[in-house]
Each structure stands twice: as C-alpha cells, then as structure tokens.
Amino acid sequence: MGKLVKKQRPVNLDLTTVKFPASAIASILHRVTGVAMFIAMGILMWVLAASLSSQTGFEQVHQWSQSIWGKFIYWGTLTALGYHVLAGLRHLVMDLGHWENLESGNLSAKIVVVLAVVLSVIAGVWVW
DSSP states (O other): OOOOOOOOOOOOOGGGGGOOOOHHHHHHHHHHHHHHHHHHHHHHHHHHHHHHHHHHHHHHHHHHHHHHHHHHHHHHHHHHHHHHHHHHHHHHHHHHOOOSSHHHHHHHHHHHHHHHHHHHHHHHHHHH
C-alpha cells in the first residue's frame, strides 16, 4: 500500500468571498423555492380548511387575505412556484443533454432568473 500523504490545501471558510456561477445560484434557488412551496402548502391547506369550516371561518380568511401579510404570503407562494417551475423546466432540458456546458448553463440560469423576476412582478400586480 502506498504512503498516505497529507496535502496542505488552503481552506477558505469565509463563504462571503466565494463567487458562485449563475448556474449554482439557480440550482440553490430551485431547492430553496421547493422548501418554500412545501411550507406554503401547509399554510394554504390551513386557509382552505378554515374557509370551508363555516361562514365565520370564510370571513376571517377573506379578511386575512386582504391584509398585507396575506397578500405577501400569496405573492411569495406564486413567486416561488413560478421560479421553481422555470428552473425545473431548465433542469429537464439539461437532462435531455442541452445547456450542459458552462457557458450555455450560465446563460440559461440567467434567463430563468430574469423570467422569474418578470413573473414575480406580474404576480405582485395580480395579488395587489
């Protein structure tokens, strides 16, 4: 068996100095929006159950939905869903063998982010 060699590599523990490529940021955001939608599903199921429980429950949900917090949660859910769908479609195209090199992968990630911002603005106009 060979001799074990301990390599002295520089270790950068300050993650604020690391420059992530656009494709890495897009992938991380895809995971984050998946978690956000999972949490939002719980909230939306609670809202649905409360609105169907009684007339009073419906009125409370309606009043909450008109509040800034209700609208923010609806907007955030729609924004997360829009980004997650776009990034998911990007991943499906990559699974088919396209946009796999660094240049096209970064370009497709940037396009997804721009489209997601446009969808987010549209969702904001619709909710508010």
